[in-house]
Amino acid sequence: MLPHNRLDNFAEHLAEHRLVAADLDAGMRLLRTSLKNGDTQRANEVAWALLDIWTERELAHAQAEQLWLYERLTVLKTLQRDHDLMFLWVDEVRHTLDQEGVSPSVVMRLEALMTLLGTHHDHEMQYLQYYRQSDIAIPRSSL
Numbered sequence: 001m002l003p004h005n006r007l008d009n010f011a012e013h014l015a016e017h018r019l020v021a022a023d024l025d026a027g028m029r030l031l032r033t034s035l036k037n038g039d040t041q042r043a044n045e046v047a048w049a050l051l052d053i054w055t056e057r058e059l060a061h062a063q064a065e066q067l068w069l070y071e072r073l074t075v076l077k078t079l080q081r082d083h084d085l086m087f088l089w090v091d092e093v094r095h096t097l098d099q100e101g102v103s104p105s106v107v108m109r110l111e112a113l114m115t116l117l118g119t120h121h122d123h124e125m126q127y128l129q130y131y132r133q134s135d136i137a138i139p140r141s142s143l
């Protein structure tokens with residue numbers, strides 16, 4: 001779980017979003033290249049590595065946000081549905097990958113996750129930027 005200061009510090013929170021998105025984007029490029037080259041073993045390895053990034057970094061981050069940040073800035077709870085979809089779709093990818101290996105449905109779901117992630121990060125940062133610019137402090141009563 002992320003320390004609270006990484007969630008309520010706008011610059012650090014933004015950096016965390018950018019880092020995980022960059023790693024996922026790089027992994028997706030590698031997955032597409034592996035598939036294009038017909039290297040199914042490599043594509044399978046990359047897909048599992050992408051799931052690790054999703055689970056250990058993005059979904060862990062989402063869970064920390066829900067437990068701490070979203071409780072303090074309730075306007076962010078409107079983004080909860082994005083997290084729910086991320087958890088659901090990562091589980092779907094894991095199941096399909098385990099049953100079928102890398103298939104078109106795995107790639108399509110990973111692409112959808114990337115699209116959702118980009119939109120989610122943009123919306124969350126817009127909310128946080130508003131609170132940062134308006135000098136409204138994120139309540140720290142539970143620290």
